[in-house]
Amino acid sequence: MKNKSHIKFEGNTTTDIFKTTVLGRGSKYIEKPNDRYIHGNNLLQKINEIKNFFDNSETNPSLIKDDSVYIEFTSDWGYKLSFDSFDKSGFQLLNINEETRLIESIEEYKYSLVVLANEGDVSNFIKKIEVYLNENFIKTDKLTKEKIDTGEPKNKKLLNNINDLKIATLKSFWVDGLYYPFPNENENIWWEVWFRKSDDYIAKLKSVYNNLEIIGCQIGQSQIELAEYIVKVIKGTSEQLSNSLLLLDNLAELRHPQEVANFIESFEDKREWLNDLKERTENNFDDNSVLICLLDTGINNKHPLLENFVFDNNLHSYNESWGFQDSYPNGGHGTGVAGLALYGDLTDVLSSSENIQIYHGLESFKIFNNIQEDEKFDAPKFENAVSIPSINKPNNLRVYCLTILRNNVFKGRPSSSSAIIDKICFGKELGQQLFIVSGGNVEINKHEEYPFLNETECINDPAQAYNALTIGTYTRKDKIDISTGYKPLAENGAMSPSNSTSLLFDNSWPNKPDLVFEGGNRSTDGILTSDHSELRLLTTDADFANDIFISFGDTSGAAALASKMAAELRTMYPHYWVETIRGLMVHSADWTDAMKRNAKDKRNLLRTVGYGVPSIQKAKFSVENSLTLIAEREIQPYKNEKSKGQYNKYHLFNLPWPKEALKSLEDKSVKLIVTLSYYVEPNPGSRRLATHYSYHSHQLDFELIKRYETLAEFQKRISKPEDETDDTKPKRDGVKWDLGTKVGSKGSIRKDFITITGIEMSERNILAVFPKNGWYKNLKRQNKFNEVVRYSLIVSLETEENDIDLYTPVMNQLAIPL
Known part of the structure; x- marks a missing residue:
């Protein structure tokens, strides 16, 4: 399907008096007789x-x-x-x-x-x-x-429970559906093919290669032997593979190709790979480009892959006596983050023959010097890291990426550092900012420690910040040569061994991390674990005169990948608020099967891997059968009335809806996804249990009209009428969202979803955004009752039906030229 820009709309919103709300949820499992x-x-x-x-x-x-x-x-x-x-x-x-x-x-x-x-x-x-x-x-x-x-x-x-049986197609073997759609029939691409090992597997593979060559496929030279599989990369169309692989009995899985990170052996080889990548890189970076500002150990910006994207005048330091270059030992740290923020995992980039385009550049603000560390008070560094680059280049859009953290978090309690990040994001001084923070690493040394240590080691300070986009790790790197005697510790799609969590946070603090990106894996012999280059990311080495590339990963590497995604979104949508960019990243995310399988419940899922793995495709584009609507609005949640704070207004959205298209789907499923992204002004301290001293300035939430509910009934359910009595009080059971407010309504971003029939979805386009409690309302001496805040609302409709167009009818309603 053709990629289309998301639809940002004005209007379609009314404001009404807000009094109260009550929400609920439930679930039921039904068995079917035969x-x-x-x-x-x-x-x-x-x-x-x-x-x-x-x-x-x-x-x-x-x-x-x-x-x-x-x-x-x-x-x-x-x-x-x-x-x-x-x-x-x-x-x-x-x-x-x-x-x-x-x-x-x-x-x-x-x-x-x-x-x-x-x-x-x-x-x-x-x-x-x-x-x-x-x-x-x-x-x-x-x-x-x-x-x-x-x-x-x-x-x-x-x-009894077999609903259908049929001869399997090639698509039946595709296990990467969450990450990549099954390729088109005539798309000539590389596939990662997993063959079962049997007693005669060597002879069987010769038969496979014979068929592939006759059918016109290209067979990759490299091969990985696992305990139960032989993995090869093969180039061809799905039709070619169907006409060859399905004839023999050793096919097990098909995946999107994933190269291992140790395919470059000598320095001369690395120089050749480097030169090839430089020739394939299209540099679209200019003075007006989006900048990723890295708060780390500095950058050695003369590295051949970095020198055209980070200039000397974009290097800053909290203490100039530290210098500006990457001083971290054993290949550096900030330089590795820089490579990932520009190119992504070099394992993938170097193993491809495609040209790559880079539109964003880098800045560096050195906040840590391992040789000459100052007092461990980070909040001023963060403020300087925002103000100094902004003065130097005031007109560039930015993404801030912090990958140096402290260990003590006290179960999610805000610190001075996390509060400063929340303050910077809220933007009273320099405007709203997008801050990406790595979640902090867990060190797994024994096989038995995973995932127990991950569940008991908390997100590091200041990654508990409400407004920051906190990044954890998962992994798809699960291939290691069997001859090493090691196996991958984490299964494909599961939480990475480096990931820290918020399971031990006090219940009122946000769910962290927000998202997870690739962070690499560890190898295990069943007793002890170790790093292994095949299971790591590949990036730029600070000591590039001796070693051009270096293995990297963990939450720092994941945060770099998140910053790259954010910069690409800011480049594509420069007029979107940062709350929207943050919201799109969360909105596009989903959990892998391994994450859902390993989580005890929804709370466990949100507090270990957040909302899951984001999709750059979904974050960037709508398509005919997957429509994304965006509304950026301002609201005054509270007011000063009778010498105290009172609730003020809520917003009622009449969403532009493709009603006829949805009706035509009848009983086919449609998924509605709603994400509400906003920033809070922080009020840190140890008095949060007192009503007046909540950390967050305000809270916002959303609710959807129910089927057969009139507009008037919905409004009464959302906001208590002035004349309501016990006799006229309506039943206020809310929509049964998948996550619900009990586990999902934490921090300053909320996402939820429901799946219903197309005909029902056609009737449910009324949505309310309303305020909840906060210190703006309760802290009288601050006199911030009348503050106006802003939010981004992102709403998507998705269906698996390919012959439906949900996009064009909405464009026609809004009179936007296609």
């Missing part, structure tokens, strides 16, 4: 069609083919397949995928699995279905030994 005979005969018909495949399939006679077939089984929503039963049935289970959706905050699951079967396995499965149709399970009474017919069909556990 008609034994209809269901069994349906399965029998489908498996017989697959049996005919063995007799009727035609292939290129030059290609080698195994006498087997891949079959994909899927459950219905809300049902789990009996995975163990498939293994016991004679099939070879290859992969399992889980999908989730939310219907009015009821979390439903749908499962699919792929098995390998020969003709005998299929015949055996047919017999199991026939037994299911005709025989009941007989149990024996323990006392009388009487045989009792239970009425329950045999093989019910295996068969």
Whole structure:
């Protein structure tokens, strides 16, 4: 689908008096009964069609083919397949995928699995279905030994929850759906192909390579051997791979290519890779470009990959006697952050042949000198790090990136440093700013410490700041050569071993981190863990005369990647508020299957990996079936009335909605995602339990109209009418959001979502943004009752249906030229 700019709209908002609100949530799980005979005969018909495949399939006679077939089984929503039963049935289970959706905050699951079967396995499965149709399970009474017919069909556990079965397609093996869409049929690209290891896997691979060469695919030279897999990179179209790989029985998974970081061995090799990258880099940086200001150990800006993007006059230091260059030992620190903030992980960039375009540049403000450290009082450094570069270049948009932190956080309690960052972001002096802060690292030395230490070690100071975008780590780096004797510690898509969390924060403090980016993995021998270059990111080395590249990662590396994304968004949308840029990053994020599988509950999820992994594609663009609306507004939450603070106004949005398009979807699912991003003015101290001394100046929240609820009823539910009595008090049960306010409404950004039918979604375009408590309202001596604050509201509609256009009708409503 064609990429389109998000739709920022004015108007469509009214203001009304605000009094109170009550929200609620709930969840329910429902099981579905099955008609034994209809269901069994349906399965029998489908498996017989697959049996005919063995007799009727035609292939290129030059290609080698195994006498087997891949079959994909899927459950219905809300049902789990009996995975163990498939293994016991004679099939070879290859992969399992889980999908989730939310219907009015009821979390439903749908499962699919792929098995390998020969003709005998299929015949055996047919017999199991026939037994299911005709025989009941007989149990024996323990006392009388009487045989009792239970009425329950045999093989019910295996068969009852199968909703569909079919010959698997190549897409059935694609396990990177969260990160990358399945490639188009004729897109000639590199694939990472995972082959099962069997007793004869070497001979089997020769057959694979024969087929691939005949079909016209390019086979990569490198190969990784894992405990159960051989991993190769292969270039071709999905049609070519379908016509070759599916003929043999050793295919396990397909992934987006991920190179390991140790493919460069000698200094001469590194020089060649460096020169190739420089030739492929298109420098679009100029005097007006967005700047990422790195608060770190300085930058060695003469590195060949940095020299054109960070100039001497953009190097600053809190103490000029420290100098401006990167003084950190063993390859530096700030220089490595700089490389990632410009190029991303050099593992990916160097292994590609594509040109890259860079539109942003760098600044450095040195806040740490390991040789001559000053007193550990960081708040003034942060203020100087904003004011000095702003005076030097007052007209550039910026992203600030802090990757030097302190350990003691006291369970999320604000510090002077975190409060200063909140103050800087709020922008009373220099305007609102975007501040990205690494969450701080956990050191895992023993296998058994992961993930226990991550759950018990808190986010570092000042990453607890409300307004900062705090970055943690996850990893997709899970490939390490089996000959090393090591395995990756964290599974693909899981929290990285370096990630710190906010599980031990006091409940009132924000959920941190906000987002997670790639931070690398650790290797393990089952007892001890260690760093391994194959599981790390690759970036620029401060000692570039001796070593051009260096392994890097952890939360500093992740924060650098987040800053790169933020700079690209600010470049693309220079007129968006920083609250919107921050909001888009959170709005685009999602959790991996591994994150959802490993989390005990929603609170655990939010306090370990935040809102998950952001998508640059979703953050930048809408498409026809995924529409993003943006509203930037100002509101006065409180007022001075009768010598005290009172609630003032709330905003009511009549969102521009593609109603007819949504109606046409009927009972097909549509997901609504809402993100509210704003900054608070901090009020740090140890008196937060007293109402007058809350840390946050104000809080904002949102709510959506319910189905069949009139506008007047919705307004009464949101704001208490002046004439309300106990007799006229309405029921104030809120929308059953997936996260809900109890766990999700923390800090100064809130995101939530629901999934409902298209026809229901067409009726629910009324949304309210309203104030909650804060010290602006309660702290009388500050006299800030009448302060006006701003917020960014981001609303998305998404559907998996590809033949629907949600975008154009909204553009037509708003009279915006396409």
